[in-house]
Amino acid sequence: MSDTAVRVRRLRWPVRAVAAVRARAVAPVEPGIRDRGAWAVRTVRLPVWPLTLMFGFMPLWWALGAFQLAWPCFGVLLFVLLATRGRIRLPAGTTVWLAFLGIVALSAVRLHRLGGLGTFGLRLGLFCTAFLVGLYVYNLARDRVPWARVAAPLCAYWVGMVALGWLGVLVPKFGMPSPVELALPRGLAAQRFLQDLTHLDSTEFNPASANPIYRPAAPYPYTNNWGTGYAFLVPFVLAYLTAVRHGPLRVILLVSLPLSLVPAFLTLNRGMFIGLGAGVLYLLGREIARGRVRLLVPVAVLLLVGWLVTLIIPVVDMIQSRTSTTDTNLDRFDLYVQTWAAVLHSPLLGYGQPASVDTTHAAEPLGTQGMIWQLLYSHGIPATLCFYLLLFVVARRLAAAVTATGLWLSALPVIAAVVTPFYGYVDPNLSVLCAGIGLGLAAVDGAVNREPGVPR
Incomplete structure (x- = not known):
């Protein structure tokens, strides 16, 4: 030599x-x-702190009124780190995601006014950020960063959401302008969309209801978003508890899980219950088909705890009272009918974003009150099909999971698909969903949860 x-x-x-x-x-x-x-191009490991900044500090961003407005900025940070690193591994469904984002971006040509570019850009940024979060988490786990470290930021997000949910339980009338709301020009701050995103409220309250109730909503503007986030995070928390057997965070999660049932039940979110129920049935069906019953015990424990909580909170009676004294079902049905009629006039690219129009009963804009309706109205039928194809591809890939941790994460795309007719999640909840899916995909694609060896 x-x-x-x-x-x-x-x-x-x-x-x-x-x-x-x-x-x-x-x-x-x-x-x-x-x-x-x-x-060869030399690469460095991706850091975990950007995820901690995004998810772990969520209560701070909410208190500032920047929770949703600043979320795409975190996506830019993740993009820079991924681009600097190079040699990015692409999980299943990446091609479909990119096609979906391309159609969404192209639907901007259907906007009727330039003033709508701001809200359109925010929603597009939320879509892109969710994709980047999933990609970032996937590569972190494939780099064999310890599973507990990758999952910890999302667990901190869960704890913050439960704490703010209890704020709605204990101080239901809490409300105040946020620093971001005060800093906005008066014309922008008066817009309903921006006011909902920046004003600090612990609950959502409908004074027009015949039986009004304060329903926990913080850190989200609407209680339905809280229920959607809860449906996405419960499987993730259960996956963490099955993967990590010790540590203070595990103790905190074990305490917070039963405590979360109180604000969850008080949201009266029927779609949340339907989504979680569908996820549990999917997992039990898979296990029984394979001749295994290991999930029956934890599911039975969760159902028992939930039943005990219903003895204190008559959630079934409250839901029945709410639906019998309001026109919520009639409002939604009328909104769906008119949304579909509008979609038929612009089926390829939609209208760019939801639009306020006169309806018979509903006061909400067309293209709201459900993920499927928002995608159809705002971005057209092809974008909607791409989104459902993405959930199918991911669900099929996650079906290869065999551990208890992987099984809980494999329920996420099923839950996401089931709640689409009821709730929209073009918000940080989409990033929560993609983070859990990215971690699950990494587990079925390669070795995870151990430190990488020294390169030789």
Whole structure:
């Protein structure tokens, strides 16, 4: 072996410690080099702190009134880190995601006024951020960053959401303008959409209801968003508890899980119960079909705890009272009918975003009150089909999971599909969903949950 070869090999370790640098400097002076690894792009591990900043500090962003408005900025941060790292692994469904985002971006040509570009850009940013969160989590786990570290930010998000849910239980009339709302120009702050996103309210309250009730909503503007986030996070928390057997965070989650039932039941979100029920039935069906019953015990425990809570909170009676004293079902049906009629006039690209129109009963804009309706009205039938195809591809891939942790995560795309007719989640909840799915995909695609060995 020549001296030049020896010298180049000694340079390998310092080069590996530098992020994304090519060893081109040795080429002019060492023309006889045969070490091809010296020409390879060197990568560094992705940090976990951006996820902690996004999810772990959620109560702070809510208190500032920047929770949803600043969320796409975190997506830009993730994009920069991924682009700087290079050599990104792409999980199942990436092509469908990109096609979906392309159709959504193209639907901007259907906007009727330039003033709508702001809200359209925010929703597009939320879609892109969710995709980047899933990609980031997937690559973190495939880099064998410990499972507990990758999942901890989302667990902190869960704890913050439960705490704010209890704020709605204990202080249901809490409400105040946020710093972001006060900083907005008066014309923008008066818009209903921006006011809902920036004003601080612990609950959602409908004074027009014949039987009004304060329903926990914080950190979201609407209680339905709280229920959707709850439906996405419960399987994730259960997956963490089955994967991590010790530590203070596990204790906190074990305490917060039963405590979360009180604000969850007080939201009176029927779609939340339907989504979670569908996820449980899906998992039990899979297990029984394979001759296994290991999930029966934890599911039975959860159902028992839920039943005990209903002895204190008559949630069934409250839901029946709400539906019997309001026109919520009639309002939704009328909204759905008129939304579908409008979609038939622009089936390919929709109208860019929901629009306020006169309806017989409903006061909400067309293209709201359900993910499927928002996608159909705002972005057209092809985008909606892409979204459902994405959920199908992910669900099919996650069906390969065999551990208890993977099984809980495999229920996420099923829950997401079931709640689409009832609730929309073009908000941080979509990022929550993609984070859980990204972690599940990483588990079925390769080794996870252990530190990487020294590269040789």
